[in-house]
Amino acid sequence: MIKKLALERILHKQGFGTRKMCRILIVNGQVTVNGMVCDDPDANFSLEDLHYTVNGEAWQYQANSYLMMHKPAHYECTHKTQFHPTIYTLLPQPLVERGVQCIGRLDEDTTGLIIITDDGQFIHKISSPKHHVPKVYAVTCKHAVSADQLSALLAGVKLLDQEETIAALAVTQISDYVLHMTLAEGKYHQVKRMIAAISNRVEALKRIQIGALHLPEDLAPGAWCWLSPAQCALLSTDPSQS
Ligand code: URA
Numbered sequence: 001m002i003k004k005l006a007l008e009r010i011l012h013k014q015g016f017g018t019r020k021m022c023r024i025l026i027v028n029g030q031v032t033v034n035g036m037v038c039d040d041p042d043a044n045f046s047l048e049d050l051h052y053t054v055n056g057e058a059w060q061y062q063a064n065s066y067l068m069m070h071k072p073a074h075y076e077c078t079h080k081t082q083f084h085p086t087i088y089t090l091l092p093q094p095l096v097e098r099g100v101q102c103i104g105r106l107d108e109d110t111t112g113l114i115i116i117t118d119d120g121q122f123i124h125k126i127s128s129p130k131h132h133v134p135k136v137y138a139v140t141c142k143h144a145v146s147a148d149q150l151s152a153l154l155a156g157v158k159l160l161d162q163e164e165t166i167a168a169l170a171v172t173q174i175s176d177y178v179l180h181m182t183l184a185e186g187k188y189h190q191v192k193r194m195i196a197a198i199s200n201r202v203e204a205l206k207r208i209q210i211g212a213l214h215l216p217e218d219l220a221p222g223a224w225c226w227l228s229p230a231q232c233a234l235l236s237t238d239p240s241q242s
Contacts, residue, residue: 001193003048005212006041006042007022007043008041008042015093015095015096015097018026018150024150026038027039027106031053032052032053034051037040058239062114065116066116066232067095067121067226069102069114070221070225071110071221072108072111072221073091073111074108083108091116091224092224098118099209100116101117101123102116104115105127110205110206111204112138112205112206112207113208113209114207115141115210115227116224124167130178133210134169134183135186136181136182137180137191137205138180138204138207138208140177140178141195144176145179145198149199149200154171155167159190159193159197162184162207166194168181168183168194169182169183209239210235212235212237213234
């Protein structure tokens with residue numbers, strides 16, 4: 001059976017404020033559904049393929065939201081600002097109201113691919129260490145990277161507060177100073193600490209891939225876009241199999 005809901009409840013579920021606020025938006029004629037103004041908050045609509053606008057902005061009903069962002073530098077991956085604005089200020093308010101969270105955090109000065117969703121099970125699936133979703137970072141180092149340093153990253157290096165060594169899954173040298181480094185885990189400051197362990201230093205860090213999903217070249221820093229179901233599936237796909 002196709003599920004139907006009153007427009008007021010739909011807008012509330014999609015993050016447009018309290019039931020009362022949603023009712024006011026509708027009664028004021030600020031909402032269209034499938035191309036027509038609807039000023040009846042109690043009108044029922046099927047949730048399937050439901051397109052609506054609020055104050056002229058187009059939306060599609062989504063039980064859960066999945067999106068990717070190109071995180072810019074000088075933004076924090078937290079909901080509460082500490083020293084810098086948060087990445088959530090780059091999203092439309094209704095999405096933030098829905099309680100979206102990023103999957104794994106990037107440092108304030110790290111840029112690149114970050115996944116944001118309000119689906120708790122999906123967050124668990126992608127971030128759980130059990131699933132070993134590999135992540136690829138473009139690392140610009142302060143000093144030219146030697147062959148010995150490259151080998152050490154692949155063989156395993158010892159981080160300051162860790163007992164066992166930790167190795168990159170893969171490292172590709174792009175230029176004297178730039179590496180593409182693939183990691184299976186996401187320990188705190190892991191790339192910076194691994195590069196420090198080979199007596200070098202990270203000058204710039206950008207995440208360019210999670211699983212088999214690449215950061216699109218045309219997604220500018222600060223921009224975001226919806227993820228299709230196929231793109232969501234790429235996140236848990238082994239890149240060597242894709
Ligand atoms: N490793 C780091 O050191 N910083 C990041 O932001 C991500 C991985």
